Amino acid sequence: MKANWKLIGSLFATFLRMGPLTFGGGYALIPVIEKEIVEKRKWLQSEEVADIVAVSGSVPGAVAVNSATLIGYRIAGLGGALSALLGIFLPTFVLMIGLSLVYVQMKDNPKIEAAFLSIRATVVAMIVYAAIKIGKTAVVDFATGALAAVAVCLLLFGGSFVHPVWVIVFGALAGIAVVKIRALLGRKTKLEEKEPVYDYMI
Template sequence: MEWKEREAMNHKLKLLTSIFMTFLKMGPLTFGGGYALIPAIEKEVVDKKGWLRNEEIADVFAVSGSVPGAVAVNSATFIGYRIAGIPGAIAALLGIFLPTFCLMLLLTVFYVQLKDNPKVEAAFTAIRATVVALIAYAAIKIGRTAIVDFATGALAAIASLLLYLGHLHPLLVIVFGATAGVALVKIREHGGRTPTAGTSKLQEKEPIYDYMI
Protein backbone atom coordinates (compact mmCIF):
# COMPACT_ATOMS: atom_id res chain seq x y z
CA MET A 1 0.00 0.00 0.00
CA GLU A 2 2.81 2.35 0.90
CA TRP A 3 4.52 1.55 -2.40
CA LYS A 4 1.35 2.45 -4.34
CA GLU A 5 1.03 5.74 -2.49
CA ARG A 6 4.65 6.58 -3.20
CA GLU A 7 4.17 5.68 -6.87
CA ALA A 8 1.05 7.86 -7.05
CA MET A 9 2.91 10.80 -5.55
CA ASN A 10 5.71 10.36 -8.09
CA HIS A 11 3.17 10.39 -10.94
CA LYS A 12 1.58 13.58 -9.57
CA LEU A 13 4.95 15.25 -9.11
CA LYS A 14 6.06 14.36 -12.65
CA LEU A 15 2.82 15.69 -14.12
CA LEU A 16 2.99 18.93 -12.14
CA THR A 17 6.62 19.37 -13.13
CA SER A 18 5.70 18.78 -16.78
CA ILE A 19 2.91 21.37 -16.56
CA PHE A 20 5.22 23.90 -14.94
CA MET A 21 8.03 23.38 -17.45
CA THR A 22 5.64 23.50 -20.42
CA PHE A 23 4.28 26.91 -19.50
CA LEU A 24 7.68 28.09 -18.26
CA LYS A 25 9.02 27.43 -21.77
CA MET A 26 6.11 29.19 -23.49
CA GLY A 27 6.09 32.29 -21.31
CA PRO A 28 9.46 33.95 -22.06
CA LEU A 29 9.95 32.52 -25.57
CA THR A 30 6.60 33.39 -27.13
CA PHE A 31 6.47 37.07 -28.03
CA GLY A 32 3.24 39.00 -28.47
CA GLY A 33 1.58 37.78 -25.28
CA GLY A 34 -2.16 37.55 -24.74
CA TYR A 35 -4.02 36.21 -27.76
CA ALA A 36 -0.74 35.90 -29.64
CA LEU A 37 0.23 33.16 -27.15
CA ILE A 38 -2.83 31.03 -27.98
CA PRO A 39 -1.30 29.15 -30.96
CA ALA A 40 1.71 28.18 -28.83
CA ILE A 41 -0.52 26.97 -25.98
CA GLU A 42 -2.65 24.93 -28.38
CA LYS A 43 0.40 23.35 -30.03
CA GLU A 44 1.93 22.32 -26.71
CA VAL A 45 -1.20 21.22 -24.85
CA VAL A 46 -3.08 19.55 -27.74
CA ASP A 47 -0.54 18.49 -30.37
CA LYS A 48 2.54 17.67 -28.30
CA LYS A 49 1.24 16.67 -24.86
CA GLY A 50 -2.25 15.47 -25.76
CA TRP A 51 -3.64 16.79 -22.47
CA LEU A 52 -6.78 18.28 -24.08
CA ARG A 53 -8.67 17.96 -27.37
CA ASN A 54 -9.07 20.75 -29.93
CA GLU A 55 -12.71 21.25 -28.91
CA GLU A 56 -11.79 21.52 -25.23
CA ILE A 57 -8.98 24.01 -25.82
CA ALA A 58 -11.33 26.22 -27.86
CA ASP A 59 -13.77 26.25 -24.94
CA VAL A 60 -10.93 27.09 -22.55
CA PHE A 61 -9.92 30.09 -24.67
CA ALA A 62 -13.55 31.21 -24.91
CA VAL A 63 -13.97 31.15 -21.13
CA SER A 64 -10.55 32.71 -20.50
CA GLY A 65 -11.30 35.59 -22.85
CA SER A 66 -14.69 36.21 -21.24
CA VAL A 67 -13.44 36.86 -17.71
CA PRO A 68 -11.21 39.67 -16.37
CA GLY A 69 -7.47 39.25 -16.61
CA ALA A 70 -4.87 38.39 -19.21
CA VAL A 71 -6.15 35.67 -21.54
CA ALA A 72 -2.82 33.81 -21.56
CA VAL A 73 -2.64 33.68 -17.75
CA ASN A 74 -6.32 32.73 -17.48
CA SER A 75 -5.90 30.00 -20.09
CA ALA A 76 -2.81 28.57 -18.41
CA THR A 77 -4.54 28.48 -15.03
CA PHE A 78 -7.69 26.90 -16.46
CA ILE A 79 -5.72 24.31 -18.44
CA GLY A 80 -3.58 23.44 -15.42
CA TYR A 81 -6.74 22.91 -13.36
CA ARG A 82 -8.30 20.73 -16.05
CA ILE A 83 -5.20 18.56 -16.14
CA ALA A 84 -4.27 18.22 -12.46
CA GLY A 85 -6.74 20.14 -10.31
CA ILE A 86 -5.69 23.03 -8.06
CA PRO A 87 -2.00 21.97 -7.90
CA GLY A 88 -1.96 21.93 -11.71
CA ALA A 89 -3.50 25.40 -11.86
CA ILE A 90 -0.82 26.75 -9.51
CA ALA A 91 1.98 25.04 -11.47
CA ALA A 92 0.73 26.44 -14.79
CA LEU A 93 0.21 29.92 -13.33
CA LEU A 94 3.71 30.07 -11.86
CA GLY A 95 5.23 28.67 -15.03
CA ILE A 96 3.74 31.28 -17.33
CA PHE A 97 3.90 34.21 -14.93
CA LEU A 98 7.26 34.17 -13.16
CA PRO A 99 9.69 34.30 -16.11
CA THR A 100 7.60 36.86 -17.96
CA PHE A 101 7.36 39.05 -14.86
CA CYS A 102 11.13 38.98 -14.36
CA LEU A 103 11.75 39.64 -18.05
CA MET A 104 9.39 42.62 -18.04
CA LEU A 105 11.23 44.15 -15.08
CA LEU A 106 14.49 43.99 -17.03
CA LEU A 107 12.92 45.29 -20.24
CA THR A 108 11.32 48.18 -18.38
CA VAL A 109 14.69 49.35 -17.13
CA PHE A 110 16.24 49.19 -20.61
CA TYR A 111 13.20 50.72 -22.30
CA VAL A 112 13.18 53.77 -20.05
CA GLN A 113 16.84 54.39 -20.94
CA LEU A 114 16.57 53.64 -24.69
CA LYS A 115 13.00 54.63 -25.60
CA ASP A 116 14.15 57.74 -27.54
CA ASN A 117 16.62 55.76 -29.63
CA PRO A 118 15.46 55.76 -33.31
CA LYS A 119 16.42 52.12 -33.77
CA VAL A 120 14.40 51.09 -30.72
CA GLU A 121 11.39 53.04 -31.98
CA ALA A 122 11.70 51.36 -35.37
CA ALA A 123 11.92 47.94 -33.74
CA PHE A 124 8.74 48.53 -31.73
CA THR A 125 6.92 49.70 -34.86
CA ALA A 126 7.74 46.41 -36.56
CA ILE A 127 6.89 44.39 -33.44
CA ARG A 128 3.42 45.95 -33.27
CA ALA A 129 2.73 44.89 -36.85
CA THR A 130 3.98 41.38 -36.16
CA VAL A 131 1.74 41.04 -33.11
CA VAL A 132 -1.27 41.85 -35.31
CA ALA A 133 -0.36 38.87 -37.49
CA LEU A 134 0.00 36.61 -34.44
CA ILE A 135 -3.42 37.64 -33.12
CA ALA A 136 -5.00 37.12 -36.55
CA TYR A 137 -3.46 33.65 -36.73
CA ALA A 138 -4.86 32.83 -33.28
CA ALA A 139 -8.32 34.02 -34.39
CA ILE A 140 -8.20 31.75 -37.44
CA LYS A 141 -7.13 28.74 -35.34
CA ILE A 142 -9.95 29.26 -32.84
CA GLY A 143 -12.44 30.03 -35.61
CA ARG A 144 -11.95 26.59 -37.15
CA THR A 145 -13.38 24.94 -34.04
CA ALA A 146 -15.75 27.69 -32.88
CA ILE A 147 -17.50 28.47 -36.19
CA VAL A 148 -19.10 25.15 -37.10
CA ASP A 149 -22.27 26.17 -38.96
CA PHE A 150 -24.14 29.16 -40.37
CA ALA A 151 -25.53 30.21 -36.98
CA THR A 152 -22.16 30.36 -35.22
CA GLY A 153 -20.63 32.12 -38.23
CA ALA A 154 -23.43 34.71 -38.18
CA LEU A 155 -22.93 35.28 -34.44
CA ALA A 156 -19.20 35.80 -34.95
CA ALA A 157 -19.85 38.30 -37.76
CA ILE A 158 -22.46 40.21 -35.74
CA ALA A 159 -20.21 40.34 -32.67
CA SER A 160 -17.34 41.69 -34.81
CA LEU A 161 -19.58 44.40 -36.25
CA LEU A 162 -20.84 45.36 -32.80
CA LEU A 163 -17.28 45.77 -31.58
CA TYR A 164 -15.98 47.58 -34.65
CA LEU A 165 -18.94 49.74 -35.67
CA GLY A 166 -21.04 49.88 -32.52
CA HIS A 167 -18.07 50.49 -30.20
CA LEU A 168 -19.80 48.40 -27.54
CA HIS A 169 -18.07 47.32 -24.36
CA PRO A 170 -16.67 43.78 -24.74
CA LEU A 171 -18.70 42.65 -21.72
CA LEU A 172 -21.93 43.56 -23.52
CA VAL A 173 -20.82 41.62 -26.60
CA ILE A 174 -20.02 38.58 -24.42
CA VAL A 175 -23.48 38.81 -22.80
CA PHE A 176 -25.01 39.07 -26.27
CA GLY A 177 -23.12 35.97 -27.41
CA ALA A 178 -24.16 33.96 -24.36
CA THR A 179 -27.81 35.02 -24.70
CA ALA A 180 -27.83 34.26 -28.43
CA GLY A 181 -26.29 30.84 -27.76
CA VAL A 182 -29.01 29.95 -25.24
CA ALA A 183 -31.70 31.19 -27.64
CA LEU A 184 -30.15 29.16 -30.46
CA VAL A 185 -30.26 25.98 -28.37
CA LYS A 186 -33.93 26.62 -27.50
CA ILE A 187 -34.80 27.14 -31.16
CA ARG A 188 -33.03 23.90 -32.12
CA GLU A 189 -34.84 22.02 -29.35
CA HIS A 190 -38.22 23.23 -30.59
CA GLY A 191 -37.18 22.35 -34.12
CA GLY A 192 -36.37 18.80 -33.13
CA ARG A 193 -32.61 19.15 -33.67
CA THR A 194 -29.98 18.02 -31.22
CA PRO A 195 -28.94 21.13 -29.22
CA THR A 196 -25.26 20.24 -29.21
CA ALA A 197 -25.05 19.22 -32.86
CA GLY A 198 -22.02 20.75 -34.49
CA THR A 199 -20.87 22.41 -31.30
CA SER A 200 -18.29 21.58 -28.68
CA LYS A 201 -19.06 21.30 -24.99
CA LEU A 202 -16.61 21.37 -22.14
CA GLN A 203 -17.32 18.21 -20.21
CA GLU A 204 -16.56 17.67 -16.57
CA LYS A 205 -13.82 15.16 -15.95
CA GLU A 206 -11.42 14.20 -13.23
CA PRO A 207 -7.84 15.50 -13.26
CA ILE A 208 -5.52 13.45 -15.47
CA TYR A 209 -3.26 12.31 -12.65
CA ASP A 210 -6.18 10.41 -11.06
CA TYR A 211 -6.04 8.01 -14.01
CA MET A 212 -2.30 7.64 -13.71
CA ILE A 213 -2.44 6.23 -10.18
Protein backbone atom coordinates in the same frame (compact mmCIF):
# COMPACT_ATOMS: atom_id res chain seq x y z
CA MET B 1 -6.64 11.87 -5.43
CA LYS B 2 -2.87 11.62 -5.32
CA ALA B 3 -1.08 14.45 -7.10
CA ASN B 4 0.79 13.55 -10.28
CA TRP B 5 3.99 15.48 -9.55
CA LYS B 6 5.56 14.52 -12.86
CA LEU B 7 2.61 15.99 -14.74
CA ILE B 8 2.58 19.09 -12.53
CA GLY B 9 6.31 19.60 -13.12
CA SER B 10 5.82 19.19 -16.85
CA LEU B 11 3.06 21.81 -16.79
CA PHE B 12 5.36 24.23 -14.99
CA ALA B 13 8.20 23.66 -17.47
CA THR B 14 5.85 24.00 -20.46
CA PHE B 15 4.38 27.32 -19.34
CA LEU B 16 7.80 28.54 -18.21
CA ARG B 17 8.90 28.23 -21.85
CA MET B 18 5.76 30.01 -23.02
CA GLY B 19 6.13 32.93 -20.62
CA PRO B 20 8.73 34.91 -22.59
CA LEU B 21 6.50 34.69 -25.70
CA THR B 22 3.62 36.75 -24.27
CA PHE B 23 4.49 39.90 -26.24
CA GLY B 24 1.30 41.67 -27.25
CA GLY B 25 -0.93 40.12 -24.62
CA GLY B 26 -2.53 36.77 -23.99
CA TYR B 27 -4.20 36.39 -27.37
CA ALA B 28 -0.79 36.34 -29.05
CA LEU B 29 0.02 33.32 -26.88
CA ILE B 30 -2.86 31.22 -28.24
CA PRO B 31 -0.89 29.75 -31.20
CA VAL B 32 1.86 28.70 -28.78
CA ILE B 33 -0.70 27.08 -26.45
CA GLU B 34 -2.22 25.27 -29.43
CA LYS B 35 1.16 23.91 -30.47
CA GLU B 36 2.35 22.87 -27.00
CA ILE B 37 -0.86 21.77 -25.26
CA VAL B 38 -2.90 20.41 -28.18
CA GLU B 39 -0.50 19.30 -30.91
CA LYS B 40 2.65 18.34 -29.00
CA ARG B 41 1.46 17.18 -25.56
CA LYS B 42 -2.11 16.24 -26.55
CA TRP B 43 -3.35 17.25 -23.11
CA LEU B 44 -6.45 19.03 -24.46
CA GLN B 45 -8.37 19.45 -27.69
CA SER B 46 -8.65 22.65 -29.73
CA GLU B 47 -12.30 23.05 -28.76
CA GLU B 48 -11.41 23.07 -25.06
CA VAL B 49 -8.65 25.63 -25.58
CA ALA B 50 -11.14 27.85 -27.43
CA ASP B 51 -13.61 27.58 -24.55
CA ILE B 52 -10.92 28.34 -21.97
CA VAL B 53 -9.71 31.41 -23.88
CA ALA B 54 -13.31 32.67 -24.15
CA VAL B 55 -13.83 32.30 -20.40
CA SER B 56 -10.42 33.85 -19.65
CA GLY B 57 -11.26 36.91 -21.71
CA SER B 58 -14.59 37.45 -19.97
CA VAL B 59 -13.28 37.61 -16.39
CA PRO B 60 -10.93 40.13 -14.72
CA GLY B 61 -7.20 39.59 -15.17
CA ALA B 62 -4.72 38.99 -17.95
CA VAL B 63 -5.89 36.51 -20.59
CA ALA B 64 -2.54 34.68 -20.59
CA VAL B 65 -2.54 34.22 -16.80
CA ASN B 66 -6.21 33.22 -16.67
CA SER B 67 -5.81 30.78 -19.56
CA ALA B 68 -2.71 29.17 -18.05
CA THR B 69 -4.44 28.74 -14.68
CA LEU B 70 -7.59 27.20 -16.19
CA ILE B 71 -5.61 24.90 -18.48
CA GLY B 72 -3.45 23.76 -15.57
CA TYR B 73 -6.53 23.09 -13.45
CA ARG B 74 -8.25 21.19 -16.27
CA ILE B 75 -5.22 18.93 -16.70
CA ALA B 76 -3.96 18.37 -13.14
CA GLY B 77 -6.32 20.02 -10.68
CA LEU B 78 -5.26 22.66 -8.16
CA GLY B 79 -1.58 21.67 -8.32
CA GLY B 80 -1.63 22.00 -12.08
CA ALA B 81 -3.29 25.42 -11.85
CA LEU B 82 -0.62 26.71 -9.45
CA SER B 83 2.28 25.29 -11.47
CA ALA B 84 0.96 26.71 -14.75
CA LEU B 85 0.35 30.09 -13.09
CA LEU B 86 3.89 30.26 -11.72
CA GLY B 87 5.33 29.05 -15.01
CA ILE B 88 3.61 31.73 -17.09
CA PHE B 89 4.18 34.51 -14.53
CA LEU B 90 7.83 34.18 -13.49
CA PRO B 91 9.61 34.74 -16.84
CA THR B 92 7.26 37.59 -17.74
CA PHE B 93 7.90 39.28 -14.39
CA VAL B 94 11.68 39.05 -14.77
CA LEU B 95 11.61 40.12 -18.43
CA MET B 96 9.40 43.15 -17.74
CA ILE B 97 11.78 44.41 -15.07
CA GLY B 98 14.75 44.00 -17.40
CA LEU B 99 13.00 45.50 -20.43
CA SER B 100 11.75 48.46 -18.40
CA LEU B 101 15.29 49.32 -17.34
CA VAL B 102 16.58 48.99 -20.90
CA TYR B 103 13.69 50.93 -22.43
CA VAL B 104 14.13 53.90 -20.09
CA GLN B 105 17.75 54.19 -21.17
CA MET B 106 17.23 53.56 -24.90
CA LYS B 107 13.63 54.59 -25.67
CA ASP B 108 14.75 57.29 -28.16
CA ASN B 109 17.05 54.95 -30.07
CA PRO B 110 15.71 54.52 -33.66
CA LYS B 111 16.76 50.86 -33.72
CA ILE B 112 14.82 50.13 -30.54
CA GLU B 113 11.75 51.92 -31.93
CA ALA B 114 12.02 49.90 -35.16
CA ALA B 115 12.34 46.66 -33.17
CA PHE B 116 9.18 47.36 -31.16
CA LEU B 117 7.30 48.35 -34.31
CA SER B 118 8.25 45.02 -35.90
CA ILE B 119 7.22 43.15 -32.75
CA ARG B 120 3.78 44.80 -32.85
CA ALA B 121 3.32 43.79 -36.49
CA THR B 122 4.31 40.21 -35.70
CA VAL B 123 1.92 40.11 -32.75
CA VAL B 124 -0.96 41.17 -35.01
CA ALA B 125 -0.14 38.26 -37.33
CA MET B 126 -0.11 35.82 -34.37
CA ILE B 127 -3.49 37.07 -33.14
CA VAL B 128 -5.01 36.70 -36.63
CA TYR B 129 -3.60 33.17 -36.85
CA ALA B 130 -5.06 32.34 -33.43
CA ALA B 131 -8.46 33.70 -34.50
CA ILE B 132 -8.44 31.49 -37.59
CA LYS B 133 -7.46 28.39 -35.58
CA ILE B 134 -10.17 28.96 -32.97
CA GLY B 135 -12.68 29.91 -35.66
CA LYS B 136 -12.32 26.49 -37.28
CA THR B 137 -13.51 24.84 -34.05
CA ALA B 138 -16.15 27.44 -33.13
CA VAL B 139 -17.88 28.15 -36.45
CA VAL B 140 -19.42 24.78 -37.28
CA ASP B 141 -22.66 25.75 -39.03
CA PHE B 142 -24.69 28.70 -40.33
CA ALA B 143 -25.94 29.73 -36.88
CA THR B 144 -22.48 29.92 -35.29
CA GLY B 145 -21.16 31.67 -38.38
CA ALA B 146 -23.92 34.28 -38.15
CA LEU B 147 -23.25 34.79 -34.43
CA ALA B 148 -19.54 35.26 -35.14
CA ALA B 149 -20.31 37.82 -37.86
CA VAL B 150 -22.64 39.78 -35.55
CA ALA B 151 -20.04 39.72 -32.76
CA VAL B 152 -17.33 41.04 -35.10
CA CYS B 153 -19.64 43.87 -36.23
CA LEU B 154 -20.45 44.77 -32.62
CA LEU B 155 -16.76 44.93 -31.73
CA LEU B 156 -15.76 46.87 -34.85
CA PHE B 157 -18.58 49.40 -34.97
CA GLY B 158 -19.77 49.47 -31.39
CA GLY B 159 -16.45 49.22 -29.60
CA SER B 160 -16.84 52.66 -28.02
CA PHE B 161 -20.03 51.73 -26.16
CA VAL B 162 -20.25 47.91 -26.26
CA HIS B 163 -17.96 46.16 -23.77
CA PRO B 164 -16.45 42.84 -24.97
CA VAL B 165 -17.96 41.09 -21.93
CA TRP B 166 -21.45 41.96 -23.17
CA VAL B 167 -20.57 40.57 -26.58
CA ILE B 168 -19.64 37.27 -24.90
CA VAL B 169 -22.87 37.32 -22.86
CA PHE B 170 -24.82 37.98 -26.07
CA GLY B 171 -23.12 35.00 -27.72
CA ALA B 172 -23.96 32.71 -24.81
CA LEU B 173 -27.63 33.76 -24.70
CA ALA B 174 -27.95 33.55 -28.48
CA GLY B 175 -26.44 30.07 -28.45
CA ILE B 176 -28.94 28.90 -25.83
CA ALA B 177 -31.78 30.41 -27.86
CA VAL B 178 -30.62 28.66 -31.05
CA VAL B 179 -30.51 25.28 -29.28
CA LYS B 180 -34.02 25.75 -27.85
CA ILE B 181 -35.47 26.88 -31.19
CA ARG B 182 -33.94 23.90 -32.99
CA ALA B 183 -35.25 21.56 -30.31
CA LEU B 184 -38.77 22.94 -30.80
CA LEU B 185 -38.41 22.41 -34.54
CA GLY B 186 -37.18 18.87 -34.00
CA ARG B 187 -33.73 19.61 -35.39
CA LYS B 188 -30.44 18.60 -33.82
CA THR B 189 -27.62 20.99 -33.03
CA LYS B 190 -24.22 20.15 -34.45
CA LEU B 191 -22.28 19.31 -31.31
CA GLU B 192 -19.32 17.08 -30.63
CA GLU B 193 -20.84 13.78 -29.53
CA LYS B 194 -17.68 11.73 -29.30
CA GLU B 195 -16.18 11.56 -25.82
CA PRO B 196 -12.67 13.05 -26.04
CA VAL B 197 -9.68 10.95 -25.07
CA TYR B 198 -6.83 12.82 -23.42
CA ASP B 199 -3.18 11.92 -23.22
CA TYR B 200 -1.96 13.04 -19.80
CA MET B 201 1.13 10.86 -19.97
CA ILE B 202 4.48 12.60 -20.31
